[in-house]
Amino acid sequence: MAAYVLVLLGPQHIWWWAFEGLRPFQLVALATIAGFVLAIARHDIGTTFLKTRINLFLVILLACMTLSYLFGPYVEYGPGPRHFDPAWLYKLTINIFLFYFIAVLCINDDRKFRYLSLVMVFSVAYLIYWINKQYLTGMAWGRIGGPWSPAGGHFTDENFFALLVVMGLPFLYFLGFYYKNLIIRYGLWLIIPFGWHAVFLTGSRGGLIGLATILAITVLRSPKKWIGVLLIPLFIVAYQWQAGDVMRDRAQDIRSVDETTTAQTRFQAWNAGLEMMKAHPLIGVGLASFGPAFPNYSPYPARVAHNAYIEVGAENGVLAFIVYIGIYLTAIMTLWRKKPMQLWMQPGHEKHYLYLMNEALLVSFVGFAVSALALSAHYHEGFFYLLILINFIYVKKMQASTESR
Structure with a gap:
């Protein structure tokens, strides 16, 4: 939980002066790994949640x-620009995967699942407050990204910050149905329009598409359809009233295919990525090497792919492309099925929280999947955070299906 607070909320960037001279993630990592080893020695951890597709x-x-x-x-080399150091990126990749598998093994009951899911709730709620405060106090203007510090920040890129908000909003909506206390319920729901405004402030077209996507799926999966439907006119009013010139101007480019638009340059990058996959189907052009390889596969200026699926395939080969898509399909198909959850859907049932989180994760992950079509989001740690929770739901649904037989 502490690790994902550092990853999603980023307190070391919000209150950076309190962390000077410290390496908070390293401290958390050492304690987590030590506890994990001790838990294995005590036989407190099984492999049930590890054996999944x-x-x-x-x-x-x-x-x-x-x-x-x-x-x-x-x-090692290439004619195009290098956007990331392969050695640094591979080390980051190992750390991300290591913490993912530790979390999968440690989050092995409903109580721990609930605590970990609340990390997203608190993180996105505070970050929505943070970015709106930046705007209202005049501390930032134009396109606004996430918290920053002298050491940088996880989500200073406006597109990735918008994506994090898109991922978090479904948690606020569906969790509102869990609490009978009306102050908590409506408090969670009241944050949602400020979340829409947060995405508007980023000026992210991908974020706007993500909002439209999660809105549509929320209407389909809402426990009370009339509340879900009510979100549509509220969102339209919010966009017309608060989107601002930057968001409106950038939104116009979504429908444009003029050669000078961002959309057209992304098509060029996607075509280059497909050519890389054709030329190097087994292992790709190399980790973090989309930029260096670009001039050999396209006559246009080199750039990142701005498409997680194509970039994974171009850099790591066709098999990586297939399994990466397979992760999305498996997760979405698992969450979409309602069959094992009929009893869970009843308010007051011991698994009711799991049902609501199933719906929140479905909406959140579909939003991420759509946004990933226009962003190189395959190293977004929020993706792995969602997969930890989805993997838990996957196992619980399989167990429920087995018991029902």
Whole structure:
């Protein structure tokens, strides 16, 4: 939980002066790994939550990334610009996967699942407050990203900050149905329009598309359809009233295919990525090597792919491309099915929280999947955070299906 607070909320960037001279994630990592080893020694951890299709796909993906890093033809050099150092990115990748699998093994009951899910609730609620405060106090203007510090920040890029808000809003909506206390319920729901405004402030087209996506799926999956439907006119009013010139101007480009638009340049990058996959289907062009390889596969200026699926395939090979898509399909299909949850859907049932989180995760993950079509979001740690929770739901649904037979 502490690790994902640092990853999602980023207190070390919000209150950076309190963390000077410290390496908070390293401290948390050491304590977590030590506790994990002790838990294994006490036989407190089983492998039930490890043996899933999602985790198999992730292991294959990590293997593809490792081979790509070791043997990719453009890892050492290439004619195009290098946006990330392969050694640094591979180390980051190992850390992300390590913490993912530790979390999968440790989050092994409903109580721990609930605590971990609340990390997103508190993180996105505070970050929505934070960005609105930046705007209202005049501390920032134009396109606004996430918290920053002298050491940088996780979500200073406006697109990735918008994506985090899009991922978090479904948690606020569906969790509102869990609490009978009306102050808590309406308090959670009241944050949602400020969350819409937070995305408007980023000026992110991908974020706007993500909002439209989660809104549509929320209407379909809402426990009370009339409340979900009510969100549509409220969102339209919010957009017309509060979107601002920056968001409106950038939104116009979504429908434009003029050669000078961002949309057209992304099509060029996607075509280059597909050509890379054709030329290097086994291991790709190399980890973090999309930029260096770009001039050899496109006559246009080199850039990142701005598409997580294509970039994964181009850098790590066709198998990585397939399993990466397989992760999305497995997760969404698992969450979409309502069959094992008929009893869970009843308010007051001991599994009612799991049902609501199933719906929140479905909406959140579909929003991420759509946004990933226009963002190189495959290293977004929020993706792995969602997968930890989805993997837990996956196992619980399989167990419920087995018991019902």
